[in-house]
Amino acid sequence: MTSRASAGASKRVRPGLILAAVAVVQFMVSLDLSVVNVGLPQIGAALGFSAVGLTWVIHAYALTFGGLLLLGGKAADRYGRKPVLLLGLALFGLASLAGGLASLAGGLAQEPGQLVAARAAQGIGAAALAPAALALLTTTFPAGKARVRAFGIWSATNAAGGALGVLIGGLLTEYAGWRWVMFVSVPMAACALALAWRAVAAGPPAVRGARPDALGAVLATAGMTLLVFGVVRTDQYAWTSPVTVATLALAAVLLAAFVLVERTTAREPLIRLGLFTNRSVAGANAYNLLLGAAMAAAFYFASLYLQRVLGTGPALTGVEFLPFALGVVAGSVLAVKLGYRLAPRTLLVIGGLLTAAGFAWFGLISPDGAFVTDVLGPSIVASVGFGLCLGPVVSTATVGVAAHESGTASGLLNSSRQIGASLGLAVLGTLAHDRTGQSVTPETLNDGYALGLSLGAVLLLGAVLIALTVLPRTGPPERADDRVVSLSARD
Incomplete structure (x- = not known):
């Protein structure tokens, strides 16, 4: 009877289809963050964005996504992975469709705020589905070589979504118009919804505790938004001006209130603060925040360098990515192969150093350069290093986490990447704008972009330092568990 029930359960669980569904979800979410990058010059010209204000097309998605991910992760823990994933996919698809329509209306009305609001709506949808998908991956592949392979595939689709988003955005911008980049996620959301509906079995009834802390989610999102807003506005108000000081102080108050609410709320806190005593969780999220900060800024600067300095068209810019x-x-494939022999911490150090070297090379761009001499080489070095980091950082962030908190841990990791992306772009974008100055020429733009890319290398060296000092030393993943699985299979 027990063996029959186990056989029936194994038939209901379809790891291959679950992995496919999660891969499509992550590709879509990652693509949505980068697909607008190549179209930014056209968006800015069409809707009247300022040079720094243009970054809000990215911030609006990243901040709502990152700020609400913890709430999405808690919802996945409380209400179940499958229902939250399906609901999130439906919301994301509708938000993408509505965002495309809003961008058309915004373009006609010449209202930048409408496009920013549409991007924020997409971020809310992504916050609902991403942690549920990653939690499903974690619980479906708990250990061993299957886990290494699954996270390698996840990391490849995650990175490919971000990189190919630039290509897709460039082609759409040049041949269909920049507004069509908002529609591209709709068919992918429908595909992922169909896969998840078929592949993911209904889990056991969730343990119903108190309701998730929505107030904490609002405080965290508002605090991060004000923090980014204060940094970005330094192009108009100096760091020591009353406006900037007041904005940053209010952001600090809201974030402190978030921590206080999480410690005292009668509802289910978004995150148990004791989770950060797990060195793997704390170190992986700190690493991920700096990695996200550097990579978001790199996409932004490289895209603008190709178009505004070298004069490359949107479609060719996308191809050159x-x-x-x-x-x-x-x-990512290399990380899977090395993951059987090397500890995740070692891969994070190697990948971080490679990516930092690529960014430092990027910092040597010149106004009279060319794609082959100034972009191709550093792109290859940085991208291989980035691919080496992705799977290990995700796998590390869930080590030692209880099953009922896997959704929260997954949401936290996604949140750190998105918040890092927004903070990194805000800080590095502002510093690059200051270096460019008021006289905008290819030469001054080049100086600003080069500074931003060089500072990205510094952030990555900080991430490597965190991996060396915070993450615990471990051996290659789960060799003992592999032996147990092998013995079980023989029995």
Whole structure:
């Protein structure tokens, strides 16, 4: 009877289809963050964005996504992975469709705020589905070589979505118009919804505790938004001006209130603060935040360098990002092969150093440069290093986490990447704008972009330092568990 029930359960669980569904979800979510990058010059010209204000097309998605991910992770823990994933996919698809329509209306009305609001709506949808998908991956592949392979595939699709988003965005911008980049996620959401509906079995009834802390989610999102807003506005108000000081102080108050609410709320806190005593969780999220900060800024600066300095068209700019996409996939595949022999911490150090070297090379760009001499080489080095990091950082962030908190841990990791992306772009974008100055020429733009890319290398060296000092030393993953699985299979 027991063996029959186990056989029936194994038939209901379809790891291959679950992995496919999660891969499509992550590709879509990652693509949505980068697909607008190549179209930014056209978006800014069409809707009247300022040079720094243009970054809000990215911030609006990243901040709502990152700020609400913890709430999405808690919902996945409380209400079940499958229902939250399906609901999130439906919301994301509808938000993408509505965002495309809003961008059309916004373009006609010349209202930048409408496009920013549409991007924020997409971020809310992504926050609902991403942690549920990653939690499903964690519980479906708990240990061993299957886990290494699953997270390698996840990391490859995650990175490919970000890199290919630039290609897709460039082609759409040049041949269909920049507004159509908002529609691209709709068919992918429908595909992922169909896969998840068929592949994911209904889990056991969730343990119903108190309701998730929505107030905490609002405080965290508002605090991060004000923090980014204060940094970005330094192009108009100096760091020591009353406006900037008041904005940053209010952001600090809201974030402190978030921590207080999490410690005292009668509802289910978004995150148990004791989770950060787990060195793997704390170190992986700190690493991920810096990695996200550097990579988001790199996409932004490289896209603008190709178009505004070298004069490359949107479609060709997208094509020239292909080596980066292929390098990330190659790095992810290499991480899977090395993951059987090397500890995740070692891969994070190697990948971080490679990516930092690529960014430092990027910092040597010149106004009279060319794609082959100034972009291709550093793209390959940085992308392979980035691919080496992705799978190990995800796998590390869930080590030692109880099953009922896997959704929260997954949401936290996604949140750190998105918040890092927004903070990194805000800080590095502002510093690059200051270096460019008021006289905007290819030469001054080049100086600003080069500074931003060089500072990205510094952030990555900080991530490597965190991996060396915070993450615990471990051996290659789960060799003992592999032996147990092998013995079980023989029995």
